[in-house]
Amino acid sequence: MVTTTNIGEMKSKSNLIATYLIIGGLVIAAMMVFGILMLLAQGGVLDLPPAAFYQFLTIHGTGMIGGAALAASAVMWYFLSNYVELSKKIFQLNLVLSLIGVVMVVIGVFSFKYASAWTFLYPLPALSGGAWGTTGALLYLVGMLILGVGFLLLYIDTGRAIIKKYGSLGKGLGWDVISGKKAEKNAPSPTVVASTMVTIVNVSALTAGATVLIMNIINVVNPAFTFDPLLAKNLTYAFGHIFANSIIYMGVIAVYEILPRYTNRPWKSNRPFLIAWTMSTAFTLVIYTHHMLMDSVMPKWMLIMGQVLSYANGLPVLVITAYGALMIVYKSGIKWDMASGLIFLSMFGWVVGVVPAIVDATIVVNHVMHNTKWVPGHFHMYMGLGAVVMIFGFIYYLSKIDSNLQTNGLDKFGFISYTLGIISVSVGFLISGALSTPRRWATHFPEWMAPAVFGAIGGVLAVVALAIFIIHFIRYTKVRGTTGSDRIEKKLA
Numbered sequence: 001m002v003t004t005t006n007i008g009e010m011k012s013k014s015n016l017i018a019t020y021l022i023i024g025g026l027v028i029a030a031m032m033v034f035g036i037l038m039l040l041a042q043g044g045v046l047d048l049p050p051a052a053f054y055q056f057l058t059i060h061g062t063g064m065i066g067g068a069a070l071a072a073s074a075v076m077w078y079f080l081s082n083y084v085e086l087s088k089k090i091f092q093l094n095l096v097l098s099l100i101g102v103v104m105v106v107i108g109v110f111s112f113k114y115a116s117a118w119t120f121l122y123p124l125p126a127l128s129g130g131a132w133g134t135t136g137a138l139l140y141l142v143g144m145l146i147l148g149v150g151f152l153l154l155y156i157d158t159g160r161a162i163i164k165k166y167g168s169l170g171k172g173l174g175w176d177v178i179s180g181k182k183a184e185k186n187a188p189s190p191t192v193v194a195s196t197m198v199t200i201v202n203v204s205a206l207t208a209g210a211t212v213l214i215m216n217i218i219n220v221v222n223p224a225f226t227f228d229p230l231l232a233k234n235l236t237y238a239f240g241h242i243f244a245n246s247i248i249y250m251g252v253i254a255v256y257e258i259l260p261r262y263t264n265r266p267w268k269s270n271r272p273f274l275i276a277w278t279m280s281t282a283f284t285l286v287i288y289t290h291h292m293l294m295d296s297v298m299p300k301w302m303l304i305m306g307q308v309l310s311y312a313n314g315l316p317v318l319v320i321t322a323y324g325a326l327m328i329v330y331k332s333g334i335k336w337d338m339a340s341g342l343i344f345l346s347m348f349g350w351v352v353g354v355v356p357a358i359v360d361a362t363i364v365v366n367h368v369m370h371n372t373k374w375v376p377g378h379f380h381m382y383m384g385l386g387a388v389v390m391i392f393g394f395i396y397y398l399s400k401i402d403s404n405l406q407t408n409g410l411d412k413f414g415f416i417s418y419t420l421g422i423i424s425v426s427v428g429f430l431i432s433g434a435l436s437t438p439r440r441w442a443t444h445f446p447e448w449m450a451p452a453v454f455g456a457i458g459g460v461l462a463v464v465a466l467a468i469f470i471i472h473f474i475r476y477t478k479v480r481g482t483t484g485s486d487r488i489e490k491k492l493a
């Protein structure tokens with residue numbers, strides 16, 4: 001029953017969701033501009049001092065991961081709150097802490113020249129060779145800590161709510177169904193399963209991240225305090241790898257929720273689905289060691305494990321989701337519009353982006369491709385054409401079910417322009433990688449320049465498209481609530 005109080009509650013919930021999405025979208029768009037400027041500099045078109053390039057690199061990496069995680073957490077929160085009781089206060093607090101963190105990071109990078117890249121690898125924050133000082137490092141590190149604490153609180157809350165409803169996180173992953181104690185038809189929904197996975201991996205990631213940030217902060221304040229660089233690197237990549245990965249696992253909830261509404265077919269958690277998610281939970285936690293392959297002092301078994309499991313990491317969930325998406329759409333008479341189109345595109349981007357990642361995880365290839373632009377090549381594909389497209393699909397979905405706002409030819413143009421744009425950015429990187437162009441170099445030899453310029457043109461297409469998506473969404477927030485919620489399902493199928 002829809003009462004006036006829960007209409008008010010729904011409105012304020014979707015206000016908060018909209019704020020998350022608009023901020024996330026604007027951050028991603030702004031970071032794309034820095035991406036384009038970096039490519040133009042590498043392509044020899046723009047005369048950018050190397051120090052500025054590294055500041056751009058730092059803000060781009062930090063802002064993309066932060067902005068996309070923020071928006072993706074709104075997707076997760078929106079759907080998860082239909083199953084469990086989440087705290088709106090915590091969700092608000094996370095937004096406030098994120099904004100404080102972002103402001104500090106931006107000031108640290110642009111006013112105080114901080115440029116360690118978003119990986120802030122110890123002891124770089126304290127040892128800049130004069131490129132930046134203590135203030136810049138502290139602003140950045142403390143800003144990241146505040147951001148991290150906000151997200152940590154959010155995932156502690158999702159964990160609390162899941163445990164309260166389902167009994168334990170294991171049950172949230174459906175372990176009692178896997179073991180046969182509970183019938184498949186009573187399994188937790190895909191949204192709950194994915195949210196449980198994200199809760200587990202991100203609480204671990206953020207705890208590791210907070211630990212190493214605090215150690216770095218003490219080291220910056222008092223350089224006499226040092227700690228084991230190998231431990232620091234492990235903690236840093238445990239944080240960075242897992243947190244960045246979790247974006248796609250939050251975004252995929254949009255796929256699980258939106259495709260069934262468009263096809264009138266349920267997306268059920270069956271046993272293979274649950275097993276795949278449990279496998280990906282375990283793998284995601286341990287494979288950050290693929291960032292340590294050059295650290296010969298690491299225990300060999302850890303490196304081998306990292307290498308082998310990296311192949312397998314996202315694969316179970318990817319395969320089960322891609323297959324599920326194809327099955328649910330097949331002969332369903334689905335209506336293709338912006339939301340369903342973007343959701344389908346995101347599956348394509350994810351699958352295609354994983355292929356060069358798997359190629360790179362092969363040791364013989366890794367010997368050649370390691371630290372070349374091949375690496376940003378694959379992650380721009382599955383982040384740019386996969387993870388964030390799930391978010392864009394969600395914003396078109398929301399504006400469709402909750403208003404009478406129509407999409408038009410401009411939105412379609414945006415769809416095509418975005419697809420071509422990100423493919424060009426990624427292909428530009430992959431070609432650079434194949435030419436053995438190193439990643440993270442401000443200056444390129446002339447023979448490395450052409451793919452960078454090509455990528456920059458693709459970047460412009462992508463940023464124009466994203467502007468169209470954001471304008472559509474902002475227009476929606478102005479006319480929100482012009483459709484009754486009871487008409488929702490009819491409108492889609």
Ligand code: HEM
Binds near residue numbers: 039058380
């Ligand atoms: C218009 C779209 C984009 C352009 C033009 C672009 C451009 C770039 C460039 C030039 C680099 C540095 C490459 C190098 O190592 O030499 C980079 C790195 C990176 N980008 Fe993007 N990017 C775009 C979209 C995205 C998106 C959508 C994400 C994630 C959501 C993302 C995340 C990252 C990350 C994490 C790095 C690594 C930073 C580092 O090495 O520290 N980018 N990007």
Ligand SMILES: [Cu+2]
Binds near residue numbers: 287291
């Ligand atoms: Cu990784």
